Amino acid sequence: MVLPFVLLLLSLAVCPAFAPKWWARHYAKSALGLGAVTLVYELVALRNFAGVERVACEYVSFIVLTVALFVVSGGIHIVVKGRATAATNTAFLLVGAVLANVLGTTGAALLLIRPWLRVNRDRARGYHVAFFIFLVANIGGCLTPIGDPPLFLGYLQGVPFWWVAVHCWPIWATAMGLLLAVFYILDRRHDPHAATATAGDERWTFKGLWNLFFLAVVVAAVFVQKPLFLREAVMAAAALSSFFLTRRYFQHVHQKNEFDFHPALEMGVLFAGIFATMMPALDWLRLHAGDALGHRLSPAMLFWSAGGVSAVLDNAPTYLGFLNALSGAARAKDISQLLLENAPGVLAISVAAVFFGAVTYIGNGPNFFVKAVADRRKVPTPSFIGYVLQFALPVLAPVFVMIWWLFFSG
Numbered sequence: 001m002v003l004p005f006v007l008l009l010l011s012l013a014v015c016p017a018f019a020p021k022w023w024a025r026h027y028a029k030s031a032l033g034l035g036a037v038t039l040v041y042e043l044v045a046l047r048n049f050a051g052v053e054r055v056a057c058e059y060v061s062f063i064v065l066t067v068a069l070f071v072v073s074g075g076i077h078i079v080v081k082g083r084a085t086a087a088t089n090t091a092f093l094l095v096g097a098v099l100a101n102v103l104g105t106t107g108a109a110l111l112l113i114r115p116w117l118r119v120n121r122d123r124a125r126g127y128h129v130a131f132f133i134f135l136v137a138n139i140g141g142c143l144t145p146i147g148d149p150p151l152f153l154g155y156l157q158g159v160p161f162w163w164v165a166v167h168c169w170p171i172w173a174t175a176m177g178l179l180l181a182v183f184y185i186l187d188r189r190h191d192p193h194a195a196t197a198t199a200g201d202e203r204w205t206f207k208g209l210w211n212l213f214f215l216a217v218v219v220a221a222v223f224v225q226k227p228l229f230l231r232e233a234v235m236a237a238a239a240l241s242s243f244f245l246t247r248r249y250f251q252h253v254h255q256k257n258e259f260d261f262h263p264a265l266e267m268g269v270l271f272a273g274i275f276a277t278m279m280p281a282l283d284w285l286r287l288h289a290g291d292a293l294g295h296r297l298s299p300a301m302l303f304w305s306a307g308g309v310s311a312v313l314d315n316a317p318t319y320l321g322f323l324n325a326l327s328g329a330a331r332a333k334d335i336s337q338l339l340l341e342n343a344p345g346v347l348a349i350s351v352a353a354v355f356f357g358a359v360t361y362i363g364n365g366p367n368f369f370v371k372a373v374a375d376r377r378k379v380p381t382p383s384f385i386g387y388v389l390q391f392a393l394p395v396l397a398p399v400f401v402m403i404w405w406l407f408f409s410g
Contacts, residue, residue, distance in 0.1 A: 001041055002284075004034040005277035009312060012270070012362060013384045027266070031273030038277045051279065057228075058317065059275040062149065064232040065218070066106050066365045067264045068239035072214045073110035074259040075246035079205040084119045086187040090180050092116065093131060097140025097176060104222075105141040105148050107215060109366040112136060113373050114257055115204075123191050126382045129374045130391035131183045135176065137366040138358035142172045142351065146222060148364070150310075150319035150353035156225065157323065158335035159346070167347050171407055175355065178399050208253045214242040263372035267365065271314070274362060278313050282321050297329050299348040299408040307352035307400070311359035319353040348408055355400065359392045360384070 011030050015023035023030075042048045084092075096116075100108040113132060120128050141147025143165045145155035151164055221234040246253055253259075306322040326345050332338035339346055357364035361371055361384055374381040382390055 001038060001280040004037050005274075005281055008034045008273055008277050009362070016383055028269045031270050035273040035276030038279060042279055048279075051283065055275055055279055059272065060229070061232060062275075062314075062316065062365065063268050063271065064235050065104075065149075065222070066369075067268065068218045068235040069104065069107040069215070070110050070264050070369060071239040072211050072218060072242045073107060074257050075208045075211040075214075075242050075250070075253055076111060077207040077253045077256050078112075078115040079118075079207070079256075086184055086191075089120065089128075089187055090184045092119070093135045093183065094176070094180060096132075096136035100136055100141035101144045101147040103215065103219060104146050105137050105364065106366045106369070107219070108140070109133075109137040109370055110373075111215075113370050117374060117377050117379055124374075124379045125190060126380050126386070127183070127186055127190075127391060129370065129379060129381050130387060130395070131179065131186075133367050133370050134179055134358045134391075134396065135183075137370055138364050139172070139175055139179070139355050142168050142354045146219060148354045148357070149316035150357075151350060152222065153316055153320055154323065154346075154350060157320075159339065163339065164350060167343065168351060171347075171351050171403055174406065175399055175403060178402065179395070182395060207256075208246060208250055211242050211246065214238040258376060263369055263376075266372060267368040270362075270368065271365065274314060275317075278317070281313065282317050297326060297345060299344040300404060302326065302345050303348040303352045303404055303408045306349045307356035307359075310353045310356040311363050314362070315353040315357040315364055319349060322349045322353075344408070351403070351407075355396075355403070359396060360388055 008031060011023075011027075015027070015030075039052065042052050092112075096108055096112045099112070102108075103111065109132070113136075116128070116132055117124055138148070142151070145151045145159070145161055145164060147164075151159075154164075155161060217238040218235050221231050221238070224231040224234060302322065306318060309322075310318045323346070326332075326342065326349065327335075327338050330338060330342050330345075332341065358367070361367045371381055
């Protein structure tokens with residue numbers, strides 16, 4: 001029953017590159033059809049009503065948060081005039097990565113992807129999209145539970161809010177430094193004038209900043225846990241208020257952002273299929289990962305195994321699966337005991353889930369939005385396979401090996 005999930009992954013990898021027109025017409029049928037096969041098996045054959053309900057709740061929470069941030073950020077327009085330099089581009093990515101810990105990777109990515117493409121409008125290449133996904137949409141948000149969905153799930157499980165920042169910041173700083181250095185070299189190499197161009201003429205204008213209020217409401221709602229779906233209701237109300245007020249009084253902001261719901265619809269449909277079809281894979285992971293890994297539950301093993309799964313599954317449920325496996329193998333009564341007895345293991349899972357979410361477009365929700373916005377602006381965005389082979393493996397793999405060697409190989 002893992003076959004529908006494998007077929008969906010293959011479709012995401014192959015069809016947009018080799019049959020883009022067919023995929024544009026039939027992606028919904030493919031994703032929802034394969035998801036329906038798994039749901040019928042879970043509900044009829046296994047009668048796993050509780051499991052399906054749990055996954056459905058996780059999907060609703062995920063999609064409401066993601067779409068709410070998409071809608072609210074679409075009401076903020078940042079105008080950048082002037083020509084980007086290699087230095088200002090690198091600083092832009094650093095600021096976006098830091099901001100991801102406050103707004104979440106989704107909020108920061110959706111707020112900044114348009115001005116990022118706009119400031120590089122005359123020379124945007126595939127690596128501009130790839131490094132934005134690496135740094136702003138994923139790795140940058142590794143310091144707080146707000147930063148990335150896996151860390152928020154850990155916070156709900158009992159991991160203290162500041163535990164992540166205290167333990168992750170050296171790893172975060174190392175990865176950020178390496179990736180920013182690589183980006184700076186690439187930017188200078190592909191556009192030598194970018195190293196010496198004058199940035200003094202750059203001007204930044206912000207419109208629709210009142211939507212920051214609704215953005216704050218969405219972020220604050222993340223901490224609401226009970227009653228069921230109150231958090232999602234608050235987020236939806238903030239998003240709807242933002243959308244209709246912007247449409248009524250500041251419609252030009254939506255027009256300049258070329259705002260429409262197609263990227264949100266595409267991501268919602270594809271992740272509906274992903275959440276449905278990955279249930280058998282995650283169930284196996286929860287039940288057997290501890291036995292399969294056995295005594296090899298070292299931080300190094302957890303880093304590579306949790307990271308590898310996070311690259312092809314959504315990283316949030318993968319994080320929970322490995323955290324549960326580690327708890328079971330360690331016979332920990334609660335998260336406090338697990339952090340006391342095996343903090344390096346929890347750290348390895350946390351870092352891997354966040355970092356490896358950047359390896360593919362499906363590793364983390366914001367990746368799809370960034371690609372969709374770039375596609376609409378005719379930026380030469382790499383295909384699913386091209387992204388992995390041209391950027392993720394050559395750039396991220398050496399960085400991850402360095403992180404493993406420095407922090408988890410002992």
